[in-house]
Amino acid sequence: MTNKTEKKGFSRRQFLKASGAASAVAGGAGLGLFGYEAGKDPRTYRGWENWEGVNQVFNRKKYAVDQPTCQKVGPTRRVDARTEVIFYRRGSFMRQWREETGLEGMEPHIQEYYRKNPEDLELDIYSQEVIFPKLMEDRKKYQDQFRLSDAWSNAMGAVSPPRITEPPEVSDFPRRSRRGGSTEPVKFKDPKKTSKLIKKIAHELGSTLVGIAKLNPDWVYKYTSIGRGFQSDEPIEVPKHWQNAIVVGTPMSWDPMYANPNYGTSNDAYSRSRIIAFRVASFIKQLGYAARPHTPGTDYDLMVPPILVDAGIGEQSRPSIVVTPELGLNFRPAIITTNLPLHPDKPISFGVQDFCDHCKICAENCPSDAISYGDRVEVRGYLRWQVNTAKCLNFWNSTLGSMGCRLCVAVCPYTRKSNWIHKAALKVTADDPTGISEKALTMMQKRFYPGPEPQKYYIPSLGGENASYREPPWWLRTEDFIE
Amino acid sequence: MQFFISGWFWFLEGILTCLMVVGLKFYMEDKGIPMPFWKWILFGLWILLAGFTIAFVGTSLGEGEPTAAKLGGILFGLTSTISGIALWRILLTGRNKT
Ligand code: SF4
Ligand code: SF4
Numbered sequence: 001m002t003n004k005t006e007k008k009g010f011s012r013r014q015f016l017k018a019s020g021a022a023s024a025v026a027g028g029a030g031l032g033l034f035g036y037e038a039g040k041d042p043r044t045y046r047g048w049e050n051w052e053g054v055n056q057v058f059n060r061k062k063y064a065v066d067q068p069t070c071q072k073v074g075p076t077r078r079v080d081a082r083t084e085v086i087f088y089r090r091g092s093f094m095r096q097w098r099e100e101t102g103l104e105g106m107e108p109h110i111q112e113y114y115r116k117n118p119e120d121l122e123l124d125i126y127s128q129e130v131i132f133p134k135l136m137e138d139r140k141k142y143q144d145q146f147r148l149s150d151a152w153s154n155a156m157g158a159v160s161p162p163r164i165t166e167p168p169e170v171s172d173f174p175r176r177s178r179r180g181g182s183t184e185p186v187k188f189k190d191p192k193k194t195s196k197l198i199k200k201i202a203h204e205l206g207s208t209l210v211g212i213a214k215l216n217p218d219w220v221y222k223y224t225s226i227g228r229g230f231q232s233d234e235p236i237e238v239p240k241h242w243q244n245a246i247v248v249g250t251p252m253s254w255d256p257m258y259a260n261p262n263y264g265t266s267n268d269a270y271s272r273s274r275i276i277a278f279r280v281a282s283f284i285k286q287l288g289y290a291a292r293p294h295t296p297g298t299d300y301d302l303m304v305p306p307i308l309v310d311a312g313i314g315e316q317s318r319p320s321i322v323v324t325p326e327l328g329l330n331f332r333p334a335i336i337t338t339n340l341p342l343h344p345d346k347p348i349s350f351g352v353q354d355f356c357d358h359c360k361i362c363a364e365n366c367p368s369d370a371i372s373y374g375d376r377v378e379v380r381g382y383l384r385w386q387v388n389t390a391k392c393l394n395f396w397n398s399t400l401g402s403m404g405c406r407l408c409v410a411v412c413p414y415t416r417k418s419n420w421i422h423k424a425a426l427k428v429t430a431d432d433p434t435g436i437s438e439k440a441l442t443m444m445q446k447r448f449y450p451g452p453e454p455q456k457y458y459i460p461s462l463g464g465e466n467a468s469y470r471e472p473p474w475w476l477r478t479e480d481f482i483e
Numbered sequence: 484m485q486f487f488i489s490g491w492f493w494f495l496e497g498i499l500t501c502l503m504v505v506g507l508k509f510y511m512e513d514k515g516i517p518m519p520f521w522k523w524i525l526f527g528l529w530i531l532l533a534g535f536t537i538a539f540v541g542t543s544l545g546e547g548e549p550t551a552a553k554l555g556g557i558l559f560g561l562t563s564t565i566s567g568i569a570l571w572r573i574l575l576t577g578r579n580k581t
Contacts, residue, residue, distance in 0.1 A: 013509050020506010023499035028537050030487065030496055035538035037487040039545020258547075421542050448543075448551035470547065 044417040046326055047208035047251035055208050055418075058325035060312050063430065064346035068309045069353050070316045076381030078222035079303055082232060083113035086389035087298050088225045093124045109223075123390035131397045134461035139400065142459070142466060146262060146400055149476045153265035153402035160271060161278040163299060164292070167229030168239040172292040172337075174285040185288030192343040198246060198280070205279045206272060207248035208331070209324060211311030214344045215245045215337060218381070220302045228301055236301065241290040241339035245302075247311045248280060249273045249333035252406070254417060255473035257330055260410045261401040261457055263472040269332035270296040277334035289340040296332055297403070304333055306382070312345040315352035319362050319371045319408040320387040323352045325426060328415030329408065350430040351438065352414075356385070359442045362408035365469075367454040368395035371408060398458050400466060407457065410469045413445045500530075515579035522574055529570050533563045 038044070046055050083089050089110070096106040103111045103121075114121040143150070164171050174183040188194045195212050202210040217238045225232040250272040251257075256264045274295040281291035294300040305322050308314055313333070314324035321329045325348075353376075363371040370391035376383045396404045409415055416422035428437045451469045458464025474480065486492055507526070511518050536559035543552035 013513065016502070017506045017509050017513075020503045020510070023502035023506065027496055027499040027503060028533070030492065030499070031534050031537040032541040034487040034492060034496075035541020035543075036545040037485070037541075038538075039542035039547075041488055041545075044546075417546060419542055419546065421539060448554050449548060450550060 038419050041419065044419045045254045046418045047330075048253060055326055056203070056210065058350075060325075060345070060348050063348040063350045064312065065349045066346070068306070068347040069349050070306065070309055070376075070382050070384045072381055073378050073383045074381045076218045078218060078220060079380065080109070080113075080223045081221040081300075082223050082225040083110060085221075085298075086393050089113070089120075090124060090127070090393060092225065094128065097125070097128065120390050123394055127390075127394050127397060131394055131462070135397055135400075135459065138459040138461045143400055145466070145478055146402075147482060148478045149256065149263040149265070149472065150402055152256070152476060153267045156265060156271050157267035158271075160274060161293075161295075164228045168241070168290075168292055168301075171229060172239070172241060172285075172290040174288055174290075181286075183288055188341060191341045194341060195343045195345075198284075198340070198342065201283055202246065202248045202276065202280050205248075205276045205283075206250065207276045207280075208250050209247070209313055209326060211247040211308065211313040211345045212342050213245045213247070213307055213310035213312075215242050215302075216306070216310060219306050221300075224301060226298060228299065230301065239337075242292070242337040243339050244337070244342045244344065245307045245311065246280060246336040246338065246342070247308055247313050247333055248276045248336070249313075249331050250276070251327045251330040252332060252409075254330070256476060257406065257415075258410050258470040259468045259472040259476070260407050261396075261399040261405040262466060262468045263401065263476050264406050264410070265402040266297065266332060266404055266406065267402065269330075273332050273334040274299075277336055281336050281338075284336070284338050284340050287340075289338055291336050291338040291340070294335040294337065296334060300335070302335065302337070304335055307335055308333055309347055310344075312348045315349065316384050317352055317362075317412070317414075318356040318360065318385045319366070320385055321409065323356075323412070323414045325350055325414075325430070326418070329412045330415045351432075354435055355413075355429060355438050355442070358439065359413065359445075361411050361413065361442070361446060364446075365407055365411045365451055365454055366392075366395075367398075367405070367407065367457045367464075368392055370395070395458075398462050398464070400459060405457075407451075407469055411449070411451060413441065413449075511574070516575060517577045517579070518574075525570055525573065529563070529566060532559070532566065536560055536563050 079085070081088055082092065092107065092110055096110065098105050103114055106114075176183055198212070199210045220236060220238045220242070222235050223232060224230050224236060230236055250269045252264060252266060252269040256268075258264075274293070277293035277295050281293045284291035292301075294302055294304070305316055305320065308322040309316055314322040314331070317323045317329065319329070322331065322333075323329055324331045357375075360373055363373050368388075368391040370388040372385055372387070376385050379386050392405070399405060414426070416425075425441055429441060432438065452465075452467040455463060456465045456467035459466060508518065536556070539559060540552045540556045543549070543555055
């Protein structure tokens with residue numbers, strides 16, 4: 001009898017011990033499978049999985065600061081977009097530059113700019129005389145390889161609201177509808193509540209992140225050359241009704257974005273953000289207030305990144321793009337200027353200035369050397385990193401990808417999907433006052449997530465291999481679908 | 484396959500962990516090895532490290548980053564192995580040899 005009990009007890013113990021060992025193995029395997037699923041989980045493609053605003057998850061209040069992290073350090077100057085915004089200047093250059101007439105054949109303000117910045121003239125000439133002919137050559141040879149990604153990019157850009165052509169005094173204000181509704185502004189109870197409402201509406205309309213700032217007139221272009229109701233030879237008077245700025249925006253699709261510069265596109269997020277901005281503006285106008293959308297790619301009357309900083313969306317980074325806690329650099333914003341009384345958000349500081357100080361991954365991976373390795377400098381009165389936009393645009397034209405490069409976006413440690421690894425890394429770096437974790441994570445980032453040599457991203461005629469940072473997603477591999 | 488990122492998976496993982504702890508407890512008792520609370524804490528920490536390593540490798544593979552999976556596996560795997568051996572020796576201290 002005693003023997004029997006002992007035998008029974010013995011076997012139960014043995015069974016539990018064996019179960020414990022088996023559980024350890026099964027639990028470990030389970031964790032591996034959990035990790036694999038978590039890495040693939042489509043819900044980590046933040047900003048592409050739903051429109052309910054649940055992606056603005058970062059606790060900004062905890063990191064709120066009174067002054068934006070790009071500090072004012074001297075007398076400020078508004079930007080002359082005709083020459084200082086590369087797209088507008090390149091446009092003028094291509095229309096006006098003739099070798100025979102040289103600078104003399106160009107508009108006076110452009111002549112003046114090039115006299116002060118001869119290296120930009122060299123880069124603009126290089127683009128026209130060397131890069132474009134080679135690009136045309138390589139397009140003939142290799143463009144078919146990117147048929148699917150080109151089609152995807154064009155499809156995303158196929159729907160767009162009409163361009164604004166009237167001045168703000170006309171286009172921004174509500175007009176009587178055909179149904180004859182009132183255009184009188186409704187009386188809102190409280191700007192804080194109105195801000196909450198506008199944010200909810202913007203999220204419902206598809207915006208991944210939303211923020212509100214008082215509009216700093218320093219951010220409005222001094223001159224512009226794209227119209228929108230302004231004359232290019234007259235300075236822009238900042239309209240009185242541009243009191244507040246609402247930031248909306250969306251990320252680019254994640255997998256193509258990692259396959260930059262050849263398979264990604266800005267069109268996807270540009271298009272979504274444009275439509276959202278026009279819808280938010282329409283919502284505001286229908287309540288009787290003025291609203292004007294400033295939308296990507298080039299339909300702006302102001303500089304966008306500093307407004308994002310003011311609105312607490314993120315911090316300006318080494319490549320001059322704004323890093324957001326939720327999406328890293330993968331955020332394509334649009335702005336709505338309005339006289340709707342709103343309560344502004346506070347700027348935030350979650351460690352980006354320190355991180356960018358020593359990280360420099362984007363600078364190391366930038367094929368055109370456009371991103372500075374140095375410290376922040378004073379730009380028009382504000383302390384920030386300065387990117388060489390002429391070099392950057394020259395690289396855009398040295399690849400076969402759609403509308404640009406975006407490698408700095410893809411390689412940044414902040415631009416990661418929202419799985420547990422990257423969420424934990426963000427939390428650790430944002431809360432670590434010593435900077436040790438930032439250094440450790442940067443070191444890991446450089447070794448764990450390497451990319452091709454920067455030269456390989458160029459087209460073959462310019463010494464490259466049409467490389468991409470990561471493999472394209474299956475649905476953009478032309479060779480798998482088309483003969 | 485969505486099971487592994489569902490709440491049910493963590494429920495099951497909890498049951499497996501309990502079984503593992505019970506199994507270890509009996510094993511140690513049978514071997515005459517005392518397990519004061521600090522040994523359990525060290526063991527728990529090691530389990531977190533080992534679990535982190537496995538999940539890191541899985542997640543990196545899932546998100547299409549094989550280099551991160553390989554290097555992370557080597558770095559954290561070695562750390563887990565070395566600390567695991569050290570932990571085992573620590574756990575064996577105070578063993579009743581009779
Ligand atoms: S890659 Fe590094 S330096 Fe560049 S923006 Fe990102 S954190 Fe800053
Ligand atoms: S977009 Fe490309 S070329 Fe331009 S700064 Fe970024 S990495 Fe450099």
